Amino acid sequence: MELFKKFTKYYKPYRFLFYMDLFCALLVSLIDLSFPLILNILNRGVFLGETENIIKTIGYVGIALLAMYVVRYFAQYFITSWGHIMGARMESDMRRDLFSHLQKLSFSYYDKNNTGDMMSRIVSDLFDISELAHHGPENIFMSVLKLSGAFIILLLLNFKLTLILIGVTLGMILFSFYRNKKMRTIFMDNRLKISSVNSRVQDSLAGVRVVKSFVNEEYENERFEESNRRFLDSKNKSYRAMGGYMAGNSFFQGLFYTIIITVGGILIAKGELVATDLALYVLYVNIYMNPIELLLNFTEQFQKGYAGFRRFTEVLDTEPEIVDALDATDLEQVNGEIEYRDVSFSYEDSVKVLDHISVKIKAGETMALVGPSGGGKTTFCSLLPRFYEVTGGSILIDGRDIRSLTLNSLRSAIGIVQQDVYIFSGSIKDNISYGRLDATDEEIKEAARNANIHEFILSLPEGYDTYVGERGTRLSGGQKQRIAIARVFLKNPKILILDEATSALDNESEKYIQESLERLSQNRTTIVIAHRLSTIRNADEILVLTDEGVAERGKHADLLQIDGIYARYYNMQFEGIEGNINAEHNEWH
Template sequence: MLRQFAAYYKNHWKLFLVDIGCAFLMSSLDLVFPVFIQQLIDQHFPNRDLNMMLRIALILLGLYLLRYFFQYIVHYWGHVVGIRMETDMRSELFTHLQKLSFKFYDNNKVGYLMSRVVNDLNNMSELAHHGPEDIFISSMLLIGAFIILMNMHWQLALITFALIPVMLIFSIKLGEKMYEALKVIREKMAEVNAIVEDSLSGIRVVKSFTNEEYENDKFYEGNHSYRRSREYAMKNMAKFHSGMNLFINLINLITLSAGGYFIYIGSLTTGQMVAFLFYVNMFMDPIKRLVNFNEQFQRGMSGFSRFRELLAVDPEIVDKANAVELKDVDGKIEYKDLTFAYDNQEKVLENINITIEPGKTVAFVGPSGAGKSTLTKLLPRFYEINAGSLSIDGTDIREFKLESLRKNIGIVQQDVFLFNGTVRENIAYGNQNATDEEIIKAAKKANAHQFIINLTNGYDTNIGERGVKLSGGQKQRISIARSFLKNPPILILDEATSSLDNESERIIQESLEKLAEGRTTLVIAHRLSTVINADQIIVLTDDGIVERGRHEQLIKKGGKYAKLYNEEFRTDLAG
């Protein structure tokens, strides 16, 4: 995992080298300061040598200013390296999520994934900056201070360092517990995010069913589970930090006691003792750095491991090695002996055979759960078929590059998703390079222009999250305008007029008929009256395709379609 983490330094190696170089020079200066102090105490103070005192003071001033410069670079540019690496990781993860198939999103909560993208990488910049820097500076100071102390008084140095191995074992043992605890914290935080996202996204449903108390209980449970995991982690951190501070204080106590004895017997001067204490504190400083780094490392690596887990999820649907672009589409679609099941469970579709000629409109009708929507979701390869084939213009869709396949298919769904932004931005989602004139033209074709210009800021009106400020019919017309702008040769209309009042349905139906002109169109019908002009109507039930033909033929046949149509007709009369 460390090698994978280190790979992210590659794009920023120049800045990283500057950071490490300045850290090296800063550490070198830290090792020099106590030498001057020892000289002042042992030589120049007793000799009352004012000239040398001033010289050393000026030299130290110059070194302190130089150290200020190096520390500025280390602190600022070192953090910049970390921030850029965190940005790279987050971009990589978001791009990867865009590639994952529908099946992945069927099994993962949005709030959970948001936590992975945002929260899990929060500590990456600090680890990326302080990790190598702290290890490098600490190692240099430890080795340098150890060599100097051994040369100064090896007996006192060995006594001072006697507790170091015990301290390291303590650090490693508690560090492992901290890693596991911090990983659990991230899992619990992701669960809380999922609960919040789910509840707030459905706040209108929550309020309409007066289920605020139920949602509070759900959040309470998740929130307190997160609290317990944090408390456990804090308990281990408290043990770690208090234990390490105890070791450091014991080392200082041992140094003072043993140093006093060596001064007493005359093998150590007062100046050497002061310098020795400086170096011991200098030795303790990198240990403190490493103590803090250990906590930082556990935080960062627990997030990085979850980051790598998500990156390791392979997209289920990818381009073949020799995939080709889908160009110059006529629009002939053929389902041949097609079979499909979700997660290899019970088959939703089995041995389906359908041929749709270019420019024709085919409607799929039947009871809920028969596989109508599934049939259309297979065409843009949102899911992969289990057996058989599905082709466009005689070529299996798996032979095409995914991007080119989906660019040639427009979809208008029952559940319209609009992004938080302006009307203009949402229509332009169908073609990011569209001009204002093209956007307005598409809106007019979708019968949306008139209501748009009556909004507060016209096309620049912010419509809120998921278009909450618009009515169902208005949202649907913006969705249709988006498809007009995309201008695909193949169109899927998935119950696009359901859940609308009669007037809105009439306007939407008129827009959809314009949109379908000259395109191969697959319609999933909620109301059979909207598909009576279809070139072919296919009736799907749990038994598969039970009828197909034009409206008049199926009515004369008196089968399943006629029964469904007559039931709808009687319902409309009763209404």
């Protein structure tokens, strides 16, 4: 019932269309039921009269029937067109709600769920739900009307014969109920298997450059074939179940006609039924059987829609782990002072990534984080905008616990430049303006100048309107990085996080980007995750994070004097550069 209530709420904005759809279904059902009755009246009255009277009456009957079927035409048109439009609008509303809810979910949800599966829920599942939303009430309503109408008339025509048919109908209902329970499980499995196929496709196509570079097309084909085969096996099970269901009900339909002929023949022989009434009885049995066939065909649609809606509600019922507190207030007039107060964090079912970290960064200062992979540097930064929630301690901005702030105001105050830049499909202008959607063209250009990318953009045939391709495939790594920096310039946050923003770039690109980052960092509180230690020598404080916590902290010169982990990392990089220079010198001579 809870699932049913959630489903029916999507009908509320379209109540007029819904009721009109049912009204048109009523008209179609009544017209279909009336034809055998009209024929019976003509047989018993009009056709037994004089020729002139028959011809005169049949003209009026023909006009009346024509009018009825004109009405039926428009009613059927409404059912087929506007009924489907109602279903499509409901599908659109569900897709909007699902997408909106996915935007609210925390990073932890995306850590555990595959994009392909989410795409399957947004596209395939919702299509099946919309078909159920349209055809479900309409088919049930028409079936109930026709079944009950035909049943009453059949009782009036011959009570004994109809009682026998009731027994067959009950057997058919029990059989259908039993088979439906089996099919429900199978169709749910269908949904899971097609999600697996979508996940495999999405994963392979997103990494197609890696696939081709390692010549692993055959391996990807094999992995896809495995998912595809499992889906095929699941479909085979569903079709076998449907085959047994349809064949069983087809047998019951045949049983109906067998009983009508045998029992009807006996009743005619006894004088309890006339042959013309048996013919009329058969006509109404056809009307009686029609909604049963409709419901049988509807069963597969119902099972698919039901399975899809269950998966749909599973997502909507997933509560975001990180939400605004009830008394949350906006972060206004940001100075940028940051304090990590005895902060601990661990992912689900894993050891602690951060353990009792206490750090204070004054407004406008720059703190650099260095250390081995897995030491918690990225996690340290991800906790500040509340992408993840601390499991111990607290983080403060300007003396206020970030959990007491609204997420929108908190994240608006923080700009992030990552190593793995995400470029949206669209133009360069679209991607820069993502930093502030209401920015003017001049503000976008100014941000590009600050990011050292303006001249390059102007050199392109379409300038700022140049299409960048999916994930920016038409741009180099350095160009994508500078667009990301321009995006943050446009956002103009008081707090900046630089997550290894230059680690994957060539020396020339790094030079341009380092200039941009230094310009971006001015008058902002900045946290830098550094791969190349030469870029953080001027940091106000350097924090060395390892899997055991804060191993060292201090300024560049002080940490070199300690001659610990930082000094070892720095000397390794410096010696590496020296070694490369000597090697090139020797090769030259």
